[in-house]
Structures are given as C-alpha cells and as structure tokens.
Amino acid sequence: MAAPPGRMPVMADVARAAGVSHQTVSRVLNGHPNVRAETQARVLAAIDELGYRPNSSARALVTRRTGVIGVVAVDTAHYGPARTLTGIEHAARAAGYYLSVVTLTEASAGQVREAMDHLARQSVEGYVVIAPQRSVLEGMPEWAGGSPVVAVEGGEARELPVVCVDQEGGARMAVRHLLELGHRTVGHIAGPRDWLEAESRVAGWRGALEEAGAPVGEPLFGDWRPRSGYELVRSLVERDALPTALFVANDQMAVGALRALAEAGVRVPEDVSVVGFDDVPEAAYYSPPLTTVAQDFTEVGRRGIGILLDLLDSGEPAAESAAREVVPARMVVRASCGAPAR
C-alpha cells in the first residue's frame, strides 16, 4: 500500500492502492463520465498518497499527441520578439500545451530549417514561427512536414496563417502626425531590406507622404541597432541633407539618431522632429522622450496560439485556411516632435 520500492509509482500501483483496475485510474485522470464519486475519491486519494504522476511519454505514444508546440524565435534578445514569446507562452500554457523553444542567432533559411527539424524530432504538434524575414517564410510549409504553422510578425505571407501588427498603418500614423505638425516631408531610417516589418513601415511611410502630396525621398536602411541609426543620421548631417522630420523604423535606431543629432548640435524637437517605433519601456525617458508607435506584442502572441490551436483542433492538414489577423498599432505622442522652424 505504501510507495513501491525505488521506482516511481505507475498507474498499476495506484490501481492496487485504490483497489480498482488501472483503467479506472485512467478514467479518473482523463475525466471520463461513469465513474462513481466514491471510486473517484478513492483513486484521487491513492494518487495523492503515492505521489503518482502520469507518464507523458506513454500517454503520447498511444494518443499520438504530445501536447507540445514548437516555437522558432529569431533573436529573442530584442524587445519585440521577447514580448511576443511571453504572449505565446502564456496562451499556450493556459490551453494546456507545452512550449518547446528554439532561438536563432541569425534569420537564415538554413537555421530556420534546422530549428524546425530539431522540433520535429521532438514530435511537436505544430509550429509558431516568430520570423520577420521574407527569406525565412518561403520554405516554411514544406519544412513543417504537414503540421500546422503560424507565422507571427511575418508580414503578409501568402501561404501561411499569419498574425501581425498593422505595421503599415502604424507607419502612416507616424508620418501623418509629422505632416500635420507642418513638416513639408519626412525622412525615413528603415530596417533591413529583407525584413517584412521594415518593408511594411517603408510602405506606410511612402503611402502617407504620397497621399499628402509630399515629396518622397530615398529611405536609408539600417540594421535595427542603435549604431546604425547613429551612423545614418551622422551621414545625413555631414551631407547637410537632414530633413526637418525623421521617422525611424524602431526605437533602438531612434536612440542612435537622437544621439547623432545631439552631437551635431541639432535640437529635438526644435530643429528636427523624430518618431520611433515599438515603444520600448525606456522610450518615455530618452532625451527628449520619444514619440513612437506602440505594438501589442502580447496580443500578437496570444492570437498566434489561438490560430494554431484552431488548426490543431480542426485537424486542418496545413496552411489551407491562411488566416490573417492584424493587430492595430497605437501612436504614443511624447516630446520628440514639434512644428518645423520657419
């Protein structure tokens, strides 16, 4: 009746302790109807007493469901992906799923493929890929081997269900805000070329300018890091090509931009207005506090899991449905923008 010698208790031990068959224990564990309340209580007491834990491998073997979702995350050291991961994790856990995470140092197709391979060996039931690069999304459905895949922050990939923030809308809001303040046009420090988010932000910037009949210059492409924002703005200053307003594709590059402007003796917002993107927690405390576009990363993660679970439940073989959910962006106005000098 006590704990068995040495080894962990198994279902049969519980059954013996409770004086029932192992199948009845299984029924209690899985919440089947047609178990007498008194029997159930006895089984639960035995489980508790022995400290029994069901063996997940044995269950997975027979049910053919591991309850594990694979997550491929590009660079969780950045604010956005890290928050998205948190959203995904909470939603998955709330639904009773486990999360197996692979992080990539570099968003190459090869690394993504290898990551998905790794996850496949663990028999994940589906994938969530935080993969904001075009090149990464292309081979995706094929690598998943028929399991459902949801891309998160993946722009408008056609073959895949996708959840993303309305990057283009957010960029439009930012640029409109600057135009409304009276700026003749707005320069753009963009993210890297291959990134879908960067592309959408460029499109929003361009769209808002064209809509207003404002001149559209060439965007400058950075790499998301503060250093590139710094260097690109420095080059603008040196070429004497600084516009009165700058839309920078993320807050990190915006910090670099602010720094370059400060070093050049350019005042923000008196001489140049700056808008960022992301609304990192520090943004309110930069010098000056940064006007930016906030994204609800947690919501993005939650919806990604929502779509994936729907796909798993419906037994949809792959990306047939191609759901696409767009989470709105939100403008956060702070002190880094003003009317242009006369």
Place this chain on the structure above:
Amino acid sequence: MAAPPGRMPVMADVARAAGVSHQTVSRVLNGHPNVRAETQARVLAAIDELGYRPNSSARALVTRRTGVIGVVAVDTAHYGPARTLTGIEHAARAAGYYLSVVTLTEASAGQVREAMDHLARQSVEGYVVIAPQRSVLEGMPEWAGGSPVVAVEGGEARELPVVCVDQEGGARMAVRHLLELGHRTVGHIAGPRDWLEAESRVAGWRGALEEAGAPVGEPLFGDWRPRSGYELVRSLVERDALPTALFVANDQMAVGALRALAEAGVRVPEDVSVVGFDDVPEAAYYSPPLTTVAQDFTEVGRRGIGILLDLLDSGEPAAESAAREVVPARMVVRASCGAPAR
C-alpha cells in the same frame, strides 16, 4: 516498398524496406557498433526514402529519458533574462537536448511552483531556473521532486547549484571608478529589495565605499524600471540631496535617472556622474553615453546548462554538489562620468 498507406512510417516499415529486422534499424539510429557498413547504408537509404522519423515518445517510454530540460524564466522581456535564455537554449541544443520554457509574469513562489509542476507533467529531466529572487529559490529543491535544478542569476543560494555574474565585484568596480575620479562618495539607486542581484550590488557598493573610508548613505530602492529611476532622482533633486556621483543598479533605471537630471538642469557628467549596470545595446547612445557594467549573459546560460548536464550524467539525485560558478563582470567606460566640480 513505397510509403505505407496513410500513416507515418514506423521502424518496422523501414526494416521491411531495407530487408533487416527492426532492431537493426534501431542500432543504426543509435549509432551502435557492430553493424556492417553495407547494412547501415541500406537502412539509411530506406529511412531517407520513406521519410521516416523516430517516435520520440516511444523512445522516451523505454529509455526513461525525454531529453527535455525545463526552463523557468522570470520576465524574459528584460534584457538580461532574454539573453540568458538564448545562451541556455544554444548550449542545450548543442548537447542534443530540448528546451521547454515557462515564463512568469511575477516572481512569486506560487508561480514558480506552478511552473515547475507544469514542466514536471512533461517529464523534464532537469530544471534551469532564471530566478533572481530570494523567495523564489527557497522551496526550489523540494518542488523539483528529485530532479536536478540549477539556478541562474540566483546569487549565492546555498542549497542549489548556481551560476551568476559577479554582481558584487561589478558594483565594486563601478564605485571604485567613481571614487578614483575624485568623488567624495557615491549614491546608489538599488533594485527591488527581494532581488538577489540587487542585494549583491548594494553589498558591492557599500563594500567599495567602506574600503575607501567614504561615507555610506542610504540606498534608494527602485523596481528596475525607467520610471522608478526617474522618480527617485527627482526626489533627490527636490530634497537637494543629490550626490556628485550615482551608481544606478541597472541601465533602465539609469535612463530614467539621466532624464530626471536633464529636466532638473543638472549636467552629466559635469555636475553629476552616473554609472549603470547591464550594458544594454542602447547604453552607448544615451545622452550622454552611459558608463556601465557589462554582464556576459550568454556565458551564464551556457554554464548553467553545463552544470545541469553534468548533474544529469552523473546521476546525482539532487543538489548535493552545489556547484557555484561566478562569471566576472566587465566595466565599460563611456561619457557619463567625470571628476566632481570643485
């Protein structure tokens, strides 16, 4: 010989295709010696042709090893934990392990316990806990149910193997740096009271001051967020209690502090010197660029997995060994510090 109808191929299908027994297939898969090269080639060809993948649940059921490591992470949205997670993930994957991650919104004992429970249901082989709070570490070994646990960034927990950055040493370096510049003493904006890292940084700060015979004031306790740095420094300014040098326990609060100083018309570094902690990527581009203490989070993650794998290999039942590894911190000098005004 072709793929079996409908279902995924299993080992027996491969065996049939290759004209061997399923056991020989198993031997090839597990790299056993004593398989003829020609046989191995035939098996591999069959595996490839059928697109066979071993079933991880079946293997785990018989080997009693899932190959999964559970990670409990507190707030991966912060820079440090996110980077540490990346380090852990890479090290684990390189060793052939899978990572199951749970993130907590709040570092309460209850949440940690629940997280470890969740992971236990998945039969993880061991745990890595990124848990920098004292309260969280106390019940840990018990919750792990005999599986090995390694605490990462967990200060000097006694009952647990631990990997951490030399917080105290880092803090000492920061304070010494300021004293060497000629400051009579150094004020401290600390992290939350319950956090071990915060405690160690306070200890380092206090130690360096006492060593130099400098007066030791009361540290002010923030919550790691920019806002608290801002408000605490504002309160110092209002009480006219601003020292000539400030050691702020993390870069985020330091940004808030810089902002408060700027608003009060206090120049950095001319009037007040500031040192942060973490060396976030933006630190070099703050106004002014922030002198800070860098931590090698990736290395911390790697060593955490290293210890855990040793524990798993040695079959050590629990935290008997109580290894403790300390990763040195590194001072990064930028423009936010200078000699005090006469």
Place this chain on the structure above:
DNA sequence: GGAGACATTGTTAGCGCTAACATTCCCCCC
C-alpha cells in the same frame, strides 16, 4: 580441421498508457 572468440543479425519481452470490447451489477417496468 575444429574450438573458441567475436562480429553481425534476429527474436522476444516489456516500457506505461488508452481504446475497444467484455462483463457485472442494479434498477425499472411490464
């Protein structure tokens, strides 16, 4: 040429669980 050693392969028996079917028991109603 035969004994022994060793390399190579096959056979069998579970790992701990759930699904499917079988059995028992009890109650109700004609």
Place this chain on the structure above:
DNA sequence: GGGGGGAATGTTAGCGCTAACAATGTCTCC
C-alpha cells in the same frame, strides 16, 4: 419475476521503441 437498458468496472491488445538474450556466421590459431 424476468428481461432490457444503462451505469460502473474489468480485461485485452496494442502504440513504437530499446534492452537483453539467442542465434547465426566468420575468422583465427594451434
């Protein structure tokens, strides 16, 4: 009072894999 029906439980047969042992074949050396 017997038969039908459903609730409650038990029995059996795998899920796909590896470990242990058994059975070959092959080589060496005296």
